[in-house]
Amino acid sequence: MENTNNSGKIIAALLVGAAIGGVLGILFAPDKGSETRKKISGKTEDLAGSLKEKFNSFMEEAKKEFERSQQEASEQEENLMENKV
Numbered sequence: 281m282e283n284t285n286n287s288g289k290i291i292a293a294l295l296v297g298a299a300i301g302g303v304l305g306i307l308f309a310p311d312k313g314s315e316t317r318k319k320i321s322g323k324t325e326d327l328a329g330s331l332k333e334k335f336n337s338f339m340e341e342a343k344k345e346f347e348r349s350q351q352e353a354s355e356q357e358e359n360l361m362e363n364k365v
Contacts, residue, residue: 287338287341288338291334291338292334295327295330295331295334298327299323299327302323302327303320303323306319306320306323307320
């Protein structure tokens with residue numbers, strides 16, 4: 281589970297860095313204000329979609345890891361009960 285948590289943090293940091301870089305690149309581009317606002321709006325929508333996909337993927341992996349851990353704990357409990365009897 282620790283690797284999943286670290287992976288999530290790395291992905292989040294990369295996405296935040298990309299978002300900041302994208303916004304700064306747009307802001308320093310020589311366009312009219314209305315064009316810049318349109319670009320920022322489009323990039324924001326793209327970023328939101330990407331974040332949603334990454335979050336859903338992360339949650340799916342976390343769910344799988346949780347289920348695997350539950351199964352492993354259940355198996356260990358069964359082994360302990362068998363060894364007691």
